[in-house]
Amino acid sequence: MIYLARWYKQLLCSVLLMGTLIGQDFFKFSTIYGAYSFSSPITKELQYQVSGGQLQEIIDERDDHSVMTFGIRKLARYGYENKPEVWFSGSENPINESAAIGNIVTGWEYVIQYSDHKEFEEEFVNEQYMLRYLGNNFLLKANYDSRGLEGVEFAALDMRYKKNLGNLALSLGVAGRSHPAYLDFRPIDLYWEELGIDPDGVIPFWLLAWDEAGYADGPYKDEWKQHFTQFGYEYWDWCWTDAEGNVVAITDEEFYRVVYSDLVQDYNEKFTKDLGYQNELSLSIGADYYKYNPKNWFHFWATAYPITKGYSDYSFNYEVAENGMDFDLGLVYGWKLTKKFGVFVEARYLNMYDIQSYEAKTGFNLLIY
Numbered sequence: 600m601i602y603l604a605r606w607y608k609q610l611l612c613s614v615l616l617m618g619t620l621i622g623q624d625f626f627k628f629s630t631i632y633g634a635y636s637f638s639s640p641i642t643k644e645l646q647y648q649v650s651g652g653q654l655q656e657i658i659d660e661r662d663d664h665s666v667m668t669f670g671i672r673k674l675a676r677y678g679y680e681n682k683p684e685v686w687f688s689g690s691e692n693p694i695n696e697s698a699a700i701g702n703i704v705t706g707w708e709y710v711i712q713y714s715d716h717k718e719f720e721e722e723f724v725n726e727q728y729m730l731r732y733l734g735n736n737f738l739l740k741a742n743y744d745s746r747g748l749e750g751v752e753f754a755a756l757d758m759r760y761k762k763n764l765g766n767l768a769l770s771l772g773v774a775g776r777s778h779p780a781y782l783d784f785r786p787i788d789l790y791w792e793e794l795g796i797d798p799d800g801v802i803p804f805w806l807l808a809w810d811e812a813g814y815a816d817g818p819y820k821d822e823w824k825q826h827f828t829q830f831g832y833e834y835w836d837w838c839w840t841d842a843e844g845n846v847v848a849i850t851d852e853e854f855y856r857v858v859y860s861d862l863v864q865d866y867n868e869k870f871t872k873d874l875g876y877q878n879e880l881s882l883s884i885g886a887d888y889y890k891y892n893p894k895n896w897f898h899f900w901a902t903a904y905p906i907t908k909g910y911s912d913y914s915f916n917y918e919v920a921e922n923g924m925d926f927d928l929g930l931v932y933g934w935k936l937t938k939k940f941g942v943f944v945e946a947r948y949l950n951m952y953d954i955q956s957y958e959a960k961t962g963f964n965l966l967i968y
Contacts, residue, residue: 625707626673628673629671629672629673629709630671630672630673630687631670631671632668632669632670632671632672632686632687632688632689633668633669633670633689634666634667634668634686634688634689634690635665635666635667635668636665636666636688636690637663637664637665637666638663638664638665639663639664640661640662640663640664661720662717662720663717664717664718665716665717666690666714666715666716666717667714667715668688668689668690668712668713668714668715669689669712669713669714670689670710670711670712670713670727671709671710671711672687672709672710672711672712673707673708673709673710674693674696674701674708674709674710675701675702675703675708676702677695677702677889677891677898677931678702678891678893678896679891679896679898679931679933680693680695689712689714694929694931694945694946694947694958695898695900695929695931696710696729697900697927697929697947697949698887698898698900698929699731699738699740699757699759699770699885699887699900699902700733700738700761700768700770700885700887700900701731701733702889703733704733704735705733705734705735706732706733707730707731707732708729708730708731708732708733709729709730709731710727710728710729711727711728711729712725712726712727712728713725713726714726716747716748723747723748724745724747725745725746725747725748726743726744726745727742727743727744727745728741728742728743728744729741729742729743730742733761734761736760736761736762736763737758737759737760737761738757738758738759738761738770739757739758740755740756740757741754741755741756741757742754742755742757746956749954749956750954751951751952751954751956752778752779753776753777753778753951753952754776754777754778755774755775755776755777756774756775756776757772757773757774757883758772758773758774759771759772759773759883759885760772766888766889766890767886767887767888768885768886768887768888769885769886770883770884770885770886770887771882771883771884771885772882772883773880773881773882773883774880774881774882774883774904775878775879775880775881776878776879776880776881776904776907777876777877777878777879778876778877778879778915778951778952779871779872779874779876779877780871780874780875780876780877780913781915781952781953781954782871782913783916783919783920785798785867786866786867786870786871787807787863787866787867789870790807790866794806804855804859807862807863807866808839808854808858808859808862811862811866812841812842812862812865813841813842814839814840814841814842814847814854814858814862815839815840816837816838816839816840816851816854817837817838817840818838837850837851837854838850839851839853839854839858874912874913875911876911877909877911877912877913877914877915878909878910878911878914879907879908879909879910879911879914879915880907880908880910881904881906881907881908881925882904882905882906882907883902883903883904884902884903884904884905885900885901885902885903886899886900886901887899887900887901888900893935894934894935895933895934895935896931896932896933897931897932898929898930898931898932899929899930899931900927900928900929901926901927901928901929902926902927903924903925903926903927904924904925904926905924906924907924907925915952915953920952920953921953922950922953925950925951925952926948926949926950927947927948927949927950927951928946928947928948928949929946929947929948930944930945930946930947931943931944931945932944932945938966939965939966939967939968940963940964940965940966941963941964942961942962942963942964943961943962943963943964944959944960944961945959945960945961946958946959946960947959
């Protein structure tokens with residue numbers, strides 16, 4: 600994994616080792632787990648094509664969906680949470696894990712989890728590393744999150760003063776944060792400008808294909824392929840080959856429609872990756888409210904970073920962002936109206952660097968004896 604993930608892994612491994620040396624209570628009630636699951640893919644409708652005067656069926660073969668997970672966790676359950684099943688697989692992911700304050704008075708809590716996903720012909724990795732210490736009037740939290748599906752990655756070291764007001768806990772402090780460069784411009788436009796080309800004008804797009812990826816265009820099999828427009832005008836199209844001489848498109852239209860998009864995306868991603876990680880210092884504020892009884896419970900948590908100072912050349916530009924600050928909100932509510940019937944609501948909304956990730960569910964339970 601990239602440098603930022605490696606640094607946080609080393610930090611957490613050092614703390615875990617320290618906990619082992621200091622005392623056994625650090626790992627008491629923790630769970631080490633690993634799991635692998637797979638399921639059949641979604642079957643597409645049968646499609647047909649005509650080739651060589653024959654009607655042919657197109658068979659779309661897809662790989663199974665699979666998830667492989669490894670981790671260790673130590674988190675106190677809230678009163679409204681059900682006890683885990685006999686086996687913990689890592690797929691449970693309680694929505695309240697993002698809360699800054701856990702359901703303990705003082706002590707360590709942590710989650711280290713790695714999961715590899717293959718779904719809908721896409722592969723992505725999710726990583727979560729969280730270490731938290733709650734004191735009587737302060738909290739320390741180090742976390743690294745990488746969400747491959749949403750394409751968001753960030754790390755933070757958060758230190759706050761905490762004030763308990765009954766069921767409500769308020770916190771205020773500072774957080775050092777790091778993340779990949781999330782740009783408010785297209786890197787490919789800089790490429791054109793370096794060549795003296797106006798990105799808003801007529802662009803010779805083929806230069807990128809020639810210079811950056813080694814593509815070449817010319818006649819198809821040393822013969823120009825003749826075409827006619829709908830008005831009968833004659834013209835000849837270009838055939839495109841890759842750096843190894845393999846044909847990737849037999850027309851300009853096919854090349855720019857099928858191949859060129861990946862070329863631009865690869866250039867933008869490489870440019871962004873070469874910028875490295877961007878560092879920022881933020882004011883962090885939080886509010887956590889938790890009240891539980893067996894018939895009715897309410898849990899709300901919020902963390903916000905209203906003021907951020909960038910210390911890197913490409914720190915995130917909040918002035919042009921749709922949301923002017925980063926925040927993480929969560930809610931769990933349950934109400935047992937009778938002994939047999941109850942309703943619930945769970946929701947979380949995360950906004951980091953103008954990338955949103957959210958989930959919500961609501962429903963009811965009716966018990967029949």
